Amino acid sequence: MTSAVMVEEKVVYERPESLADVATHYCPGCTHGIAHRIVAEVLDELGVRDRTIGVSPVGCAVLAYKYFNTDGAEAAHGRAPAMATGIKRVMPDHVVFTYQGDGDLAAIGIAEIIHAATRGENITTIFVNNAIYGMTGGQMAPTTLIGQETTSSPGGRSQTLTGFPVRMAELMAGITGSAYIARRSLHNVKEINTAKRAIKTAFLAQLNGLGFSMVELLSTCPTNWKVSPAEALAWVESDMVPYYPLGDYKVAEEVKPLMKRR
């Protein structure tokens, strides 16, 4: 007689409920997938998936509404914060977030994002900064670094011709209506975990009605940077982080207890 050995299996990793069970269109090595996942994990942990409405941008994340297992809308280029404002004002008990890239948020939509913050609009913005226009094939973004080669800054971005990369987290932190503004990076596991905590704080700020919150995520674009995924991660750390320092840029007094609670 043989005795059966029961081995208890423990789930250590699974798809968050807030992430749809579909393949994404993102390129290999792109960190959009990581950003989606940690946002979805936060929505799960806060138990708000079924009352969340996401607003997608124009850009690489244009189809984000297919990847989040929440209600979603697709905004015009740069207008996601205005659209989110319209939604939040008539659905104040719902969780409303925008997910935007650097062309969408920092170029064509800079008015909408700044005024959403000046109104203290009680929404959360996930801002993916990969220093390039990905969807249109690698043109210069407002966040492209000086000297960075793109298809519309041949020979590298020139400060004489195009000025300087915009630091959005610093800009948004200067706005009184901003409750929580942070910049994080997705270039290694430690930073990803830190980024997730910031995203949770941002959504908690919204759930507590404290005003506008935004987490800027330094992200990769190996396809348009024309490097390998590993090289892309290394470039974020070596070149992006020095110009875009990581950290909390605005933490309203009422937000501080939310950060301690975890």
Add this chain to the structure above:
Amino acid sequence: MPVELMKGNTALAEAAVRAGVEAFFGYPITPQTELLEHMSKRMPELGRAFVQAESEVASINMVYGAACTGTRVMTSSSSPGISLMQEGFSYIACSEVPCVVVDVMRGGPGLGNIQPSQSDYFQVTRSAGHGDYHAIVLAPSSVQEAVDLMGDAFDLADQYRHLVFVVADGLLGQMMEPAELPPMQPLRTERPDWALTGANGRDPNIITSLELSAPALEAVNDRLQAKLKVIRETEQRSTENMTKDARLVVVGYGTAGRIAETAVKQARREGMQVGLFRPITLWPFPEQRLSALTDHVEALLVVEMNAGQMVEDVKLAAGGQIPVEFYGRTGGVVPVPEEIYDAIVESYEKLA
């Protein structure tokens, strides 16, 4: 309800409140600003949403967002602001979410001026944004009619899940007239099943105007066009006066139609068989009724406060059966009845 003396802009705003508008997003621009000002007071006191946006671009996208939740929502602006909203109109039309937009037209092109005009007929009836669609366009000619059409605008928007314009001009927006407001409608408590309300116990609802595959986007267009066909066949509205025995019919809408009516009555007193046809829907243009009139009418005279825009629709409706004359003033000049009367005499003398 008692009759009150009201400014057109204020009447439009209060009529929308009575029709159950739950959110207003707008930006100041003359000559519609009183509408926004009225909303800034009324909406918060009723616990409804009001935001003065940073631009017309933002306000129409706020409208788009709120419309996605199935609430009654509106904005108002004037010609240059309507130009800025074109992007949002297109997304709203493709996404098939209902909303109402008031356009109190002013003189153009460019910054133009703030005088009354009908120079944006093409803009609202033809090309309210890129892509291939028409919005429903309602054109009142008095404060009372503006009040009545605001309620209809919200009903049409909901019925067809479509973008509805109420177009006035600076004169109608600014003048005071007695009008009777409708009773306050209760706000709706239920949201439509397509609305973004949170995926609670159901699959996620998505509202988008993106469709990457050409055949799939053609299917979206087919659905939209089928809806517009129904609207075109069933929602044409117009009013007419003294057309039964008319040899010449003057065609004008809004303020121009109203001034033309005075001139038509003068012509009748002078023994001319003249009538008035006033479109109330600019899209769908009331081609069925106007076309029927060509059976006995010998000529049409179109009067507009522009260089000749609706005249193209009149010619299409007339189908080359009878001559179509035009008289217009531009730049914010409002024609007086005497000059329209002179144009009537000139057209009437050409009749065989």
